[in-house]
Amino acid sequence: MKGQFVFASPAIALALLLATLAVFILGPVILIHMSPIIRVIFQLIAAVTIYDWIKNTVGPGILSLVISGILIYIFVIALPGLTAALWATYYVVGMGLASMFIWGFTIFSGKG
Amino acid sequence: MGSLLINLLFGGVLEKFNLVILGLKLVILIFIVGWVRVHIGGGRWGTFIMLLIGYLALFKYWFLTGPIAIIYLLAISGITGLAMDVVFTRQYYTSGKGGLAGMEGGERDAEYANNPAFGAQNQIKANAIKRILKR
Structure with a gap:
């Protein structure tokens, strides 16, 4: 890799990195704004995930239903775009995709 | 906006x-x-x-x-891991050697081996390990 420049400069590599991350993080947000079906599917999955998490932590009962109801209203009904972005960020960062892009774009920038 | x-x-x-x-x-x-x-x-x-x-x-x-x-x-x-990645990749650009530690490690190892300070430290470590093994 020494002496080769796959990208013209580190600035272009950085711009491409940010664009890739933006596609991964804002893609789901734009999708749920464009398609009502995808939005409903995402809301269903998010609601079930929230209820399951609270039922496992608090235990089955009225309290878990009330808390999960409030959280589902806030994060699924009122702010689905924010939830989609946070969810996508969590997966992109948590599964190491962002690290892979950072290292990849840096190494292929080929300073030397 | x-x-x-x-x-x-x-x-x-x-x-x-x-x-x-x-x-x-x-x-x-x-x-x-x-x-x-x-x-x-x-x-x-x-x-x-x-x-x-x-x-x-x-x-x-x-x-x-x-x-x-x-x-x-x-x-x-996992944001902390991301911050570490950014720090290490910045090192790649700012080290002036055009390589990550270990990727073009031959030059780096040779530099360390020729450095008397590193040689002395390594000798001290080697002697300490020998002493421990003799016990």
């Missing part, structure tokens, strides 16, 4: 900021309930401690626990 874009994309998140804070408080309450149930149990004492920690963390000292909770949530989602 930026706030308009954020509001359009995230469904009026800036106007519903109090709702987001309420959601964050509830998420932290769930963390507290989970921790107390695992470590103390769900009996009378557990409920009392849940309420006590919940009151202290979510109302009385929220100015302290709020930022800590945000940092905690970012840390468990």
